[in-house]
Amino acid sequence: MxxxxxxxxxxxxxxxxxxxxxxxxxxxxxxxxxxxxxxxxxxxxxxxxxxxxxxxxxxxxxxxxxxxxxxxxxxxxxxxxxxxxxxxxxxxxxxxxxxxxxxxxxxxxxxxxxxxxxxFEAARHIQQDNFKALETCVNSMEHISGATFVYEKYSSRFDAYLAGEEPNVLSPKFAAGALADLGVYPLYAAIKLFGLPNSQHYFATKLRNGGDGRGVAILRYQDFDVTLIFGKGANSYLHSEVLGLRDTILISNIAELEEVKYNDGQGQEKVISKPGPANPMxxxxxxxxxxxxxxxxxxxxxxDLLLLSQRVNHVLTALRMDAGIVFPNDKK
Structure with a gap:
């Protein structure tokens, strides 16, 4: 239909x-x-x-x-x-x-x-074929030692913020900021791949309005940690990684997933991604x-998808509370 x-x-x-x-x-x-x-x-x-x-x-x-x-x-x-x-x-x-x-x-x-x-929550990256290839590769690894997921890019509205304005996408008044806007991408990836963490901590770089412009979140699992790095006031070109023992998965960008590679740590590296559609949605x-x-x-x-969204929202809220970031919606 x-x-x-x-x-x-x-x-x-x-x-x-x-x-x-x-x-x-x-x-x-x-x-x-x-x-x-x-x-x-x-x-x-x-x-x-x-x-x-x-x-x-x-x-x-x-x-x-x-x-x-x-x-x-x-x-x-x-x-x-x-x-x-x-x-x-x-x-x-x-x-x-x-x-x-x-x-x-x-x-x-x-x-x-x-x-x-x-x-449905429109977390587009987890529906892409390259994310599914990443998930299959993670599930095949004998051991997980940790992961680092990075998504940090300069916002088109950050110049306005620096000029004294308060754009919606950077304002806690509109339930926005680095974690809510960009951090949700690496967070979705982490929870989809590894499940709910045992605990979570958020080290936020605050804006003058009390919101977050960038930050580092740590998700603690039983045997490893996942580090999430994200922000709207700078550009990062760091790759994301999932660490095994010798082997490593390298991801060009955890939100865009242009290229995903598996390196066995013994001299062999294989590209496991494919070119995606021109429109990522x-x-x-x-x-x-x-x-x-x-x-x-x-x-x-x-x-399963609805449960994943619920879990992401749970951790997203816990991270924000850990950093002392309050939205007006919290008081309703």
Whole structure:
């Protein structure tokens, strides 16, 4: 079934997702929500077809669409996802899905009340073939000694921050910052590959607004540690690694996964990745459509994915609390 798609948010990532969704052939954009009619219409004009533009989110979510993609500020994800679920609309929400564990558990309860609705966090990298090759390689290693995952790149909005402004993506008022925006990528990889840690600690470099501009998180497992390095105020070109004994997996970028190599430590190195699609969101869009359109056949796969999102949110919240970073959503 071709899914009738609505979107919340009209930025570059939303355009990339809609393009990816159309490439799969499983979706058709039918509705756009924006606070301003002009910006919504400008976005809709990028695509062909009969597309309605709304300035009331409730009107869009009751317009008959099948699924909504949410790419609004993080602080709004919970309420918008909750409205969608109550109206029987499937949800694809950009990471971080919600601000804290309380919000996630409320959505979990709503999903139990509306079992026909499916909820996905758009952690695109774990749906890519190169991540699956990485996972297979990790599972084949005889021993894990540790891992370091790096994702640090200079934000397009950091100049504005340095000039005295407070962009949404760097503001705790909008449940944002380095951990919530970029740290979630290496965190997803770590929990998907190794499960929940025994403990977690976050050493954040604070911004003047009390949020985090960069940081280092340590996930402690029974026999090894995983170090996550991420930030929005600098560019890092470090590779990510999974350490065995002699052997090592080298990853060009834990979020983009352009190249993944296995080095046996004895003179042999093998590239285990393949060139991915030009649009990195195609794989996740196709996966979500399959899970929506084949609910009976994919129930176990969907529940595993939902559990993974719950675990990521749990550790994400614990890391933020460890660093003393408070969001307004925490007080609700």
């Amino acid at each position: 071709t899914l009738q798609l609505g979107i919340i948010g009209t930025n570059w990532i939303t355009k990339m997702f809609v393009e990816a969704a159309h490439i799969t052939g499983d979706y058709q954009l039918k509705a756009v929500y924006s606070r301003r009619m002009e910006s919504g219409q400008t976005f809709a004009d990028n695509f062909s077809g009969d597309i309605e533009v709304y300035t009331d989110v409730n009107d869009m979510l009751t317009s008959g669409i099948d699924v909504v993609y949410i790419a609004s500020p993080n602080s709004l994800h919970f309420i918008q996802a909750a409205i969608a679920i109550r109206n029987g609309v499937h949800v694809i929400v950009e990471k971080s899905a919600v601000a804290n564990t309380n919000e996630f558990e409320q959505l979990y309860s709503l999903l139990r009340e509306h079992p026909q609705v499916r909820f 195609v794989d996740e869009a196709a996966t979500f459509a399959r899970l929506i359109n084949q609910p009976s056949e994919t129930e176990a796969e969907y529940q």
